[in-house]
Amino acid sequence: xxxxxxxxGKTILITGASSGIGKTTSIECSKxxxxxxxxxxxxxxxxxxxALLTGEGHxxxxxxxxxxxAVSEFIENMPKLDxxxxxxxxxxxxxxxxxxxxxxxxxxxTNFFANININTLLLSKKKINKGxxxxxxxxxxxxxxxxxxNAIYSASKGALSSYAKVLALEMSSQxxxxxxxLPGMVNTPLLKxxxxxxxxxxxxxxxxxxxxxxxxxxxxxxxYLLSDATKWVTGSNLIxxxxxxxx
Amino acid sequence: MLCLLFGINKSNSMDINxxxxxxxxxxxxxxxxxxxxxxKFREIDEWSSLIALSVIxxxxxEYDVKxxxxxxxxxQTLNDLYLIVALRS
Numbered sequence: 325x326x327x328x329x330x331x332x333g334k335t336i337l338i339t340g341a342s343s344g345i346g347k348t349t350s351i352e353c354s355k356x357x358x359x360x361x362x363x364x365x366x367x368x369x370x371x372x373x374x375a376l377l378t379g380e381g382h383x384x385x386x387x388x389x390x391x392x393x394a395v396s397e398f399i400e401n402m403p404k405l406d407x408x409x410x411x412x413x414x415x416x417x418x419x420x421x422x423x424x425x426x427x428x429x430x431x432x433x434t435n436f437f438a439n440i441n442i443n444t445l446l447l448s449k450k451k452i453n454k455g456x457x458x459x460x461x462x463x464x465x466x467x468x469x470x471x472x473x474n475a476i477y478s479a480s481k482g483a484l485s486s487y488a489k490v491l492a493l494e495m496s497s498q499x500x501x502x503x504x505x506l507p508g509m510v511n512t513p514l515l516k517x518x519x520x521x522x523x524x525x526x527x528x529x530x531x532x533x534x535x536x537x538x539x540x541x542x543x544x545x546x547x548y549l550l551s552d553a554t555k556w557v558t559g560s561n562l563i564x565x566x567x568x569x570x571x
Numbered sequence: 572m573l574c575l576l577f578g579i580n581k582s583n584s585m586d587i588n589x590x591x592x593x594x595x596x597x598x599x600x601x602x603x604x605x606x607x608x609x610x611k612f613r614e615i616d617e618w619s620s621l622i623a624l625s626v627i628x629x630x631x632x633e634y635d636v637k638x639x640x641x642x643x644x645x646x647q648t649l650n651d652l653y654l655i656v657a658l659r660s
Contacts, residue, residue, distance in 0.1 A: 418628055422625065472619075473620075519640045520640060
């Protein structure tokens with residue numbers, strides 16, 4: 325009997341694959357039989373991810389998603405896709421009183437514009453198969469939980485989640501499904517870049533009944549949404565927060 | 572003595588007042604007159620994580636200095652914090 329949770333025979337594009345959630349998602353998807361197309365900006369780290377993939381036939385493309393010509397050329401030569409995972413993301417902490425346009429632009433370029441630009445091109449070049457699944461890495465910051473200093477990041481993830489809803493509706497006639505996962509704090513290199521000390525993180529982690537997540541916790545949920553097991557699921561926001569929002 | 576060591580001379584006395592005024596501006600309910608060089612700022616009732624972030628952002632904007640959370644946590648008085656900013660500006 326076929327396993328509905330398998331990704332065997334599926335070709336999946338993953339943005340932001342050089343680090344954190346994108347890297348782990350790539351590795352776990354390959355273990356379940358998918359052929360992965362990795363994109364990211366850092367050659368060395370992308371090659372490290374590539375080396376950790378299981379199976380054959382994966383591709384790697386070092387790409388700045390904000391450079392449209394490079395993205396267009398890349399897409400022209402790309403095989404058709406059964407899945408896309410938009411993981412490219414960054415963070416910026418700044419109290420609202422101090423937010424400047426360039427702070428907003430920087431975060432939105434990576435978290436929102438980069439991902440939706442490539443999505444537009446994939447659709448207009450008809451690179452996404454019928455029945456495919458698109459997954460966005462959003463966040464509980466997208467209108468679920470407010471943290472001081474997190475307005476720009478929250479807004480960018482909220483934009484992604486809202487965009488995904490409309491995309492889900494527009495793609496439904498093709499039976500292409502679109503869903504978001506909304507993680508809370510996950511142990512990734514991005515978290516280490518935050519200006520907080522180990523003991524502060526330990527204190528914050530106490531707010532999570534199941535503690536902070538790990539990248540594979542997010543990857544497994546993404547796999548679930550990529551697989552045929554969720555062929556009736558579209559427009560959903562799957563909260564992954566170790567119980568933070570129970571309280 | 573410490574000031575001499577760090578090459579901070581008397582002309583900076585204006586600057587510390589300027590720094591204290593900028594620092595005080597991050598508070599909404601605390602009287603600006605309550606902020607002195609020896610004020611232990613983390614003991615002020617209104618002190619919060621949002622104000623700490625605002626101080627970091629203000630120092631970046633006004634002095635082009637990147638403070639870390641640790642700089643704030645290890646400083647006791649406004650003068651301690653001022654010396655860190657003055658050294659790096």
